[in-house]
Amino acid sequence: MIKFVTWRNKKTGELYRVYGKALDVTNRRDNLKMIIYSPKSNDNQTFVREESEFYEKFEEVPYKSGVMDGYRWDDAQRAMLCL
Numbered sequence: 001m002i003k004f005v006t007w008r009n010k011k012t013g014e015l016y017r018v019y020g021k022a023l024d025v026t027n028r029r030d031n032l033k034m035i036i037y038s039p040k041s042n043d044n045q046t047f048v049r050e051e052s053e054f055y056e057k058f059e060e061v062p063y064k065s066g067v068m069d070g071y072r073w074d075d076a077q078r079a080m081l082c083l
Contacts, residue, residue: 006061007037015040016058022048 007016016037024032033051049057 006040007058008061010057010059015061017043019046021051024048024050 005018007018008014009016016039019036019038022034022036024030024034034048035051035054036046036048037054038046
């Protein structure tokens with residue numbers, strides 16, 4: 001099943017989508033774990049932040065059954081997501 005996760009900036013309250021994790025492989029920061037994310041208000045911006053710092057500054061917003069990104073999903077739409 002797909003888990004939809006939204007994160008909230010603890011300081012500003014702005015909501016973000018996390019796209020995944022990456023490794024920083026520059027010489028000075030070799031193999032540092034990073035989080036790739038963007039604000040829900042602007043998908044044209046993408047950011048990376050050190051994983052430990054991300055978890056300090058952001059909190060996961062719990063998924064509410066039947067509600068995703070502010071829209072209600074009916075049973076047929078939820079079933080399509082699980083294909």
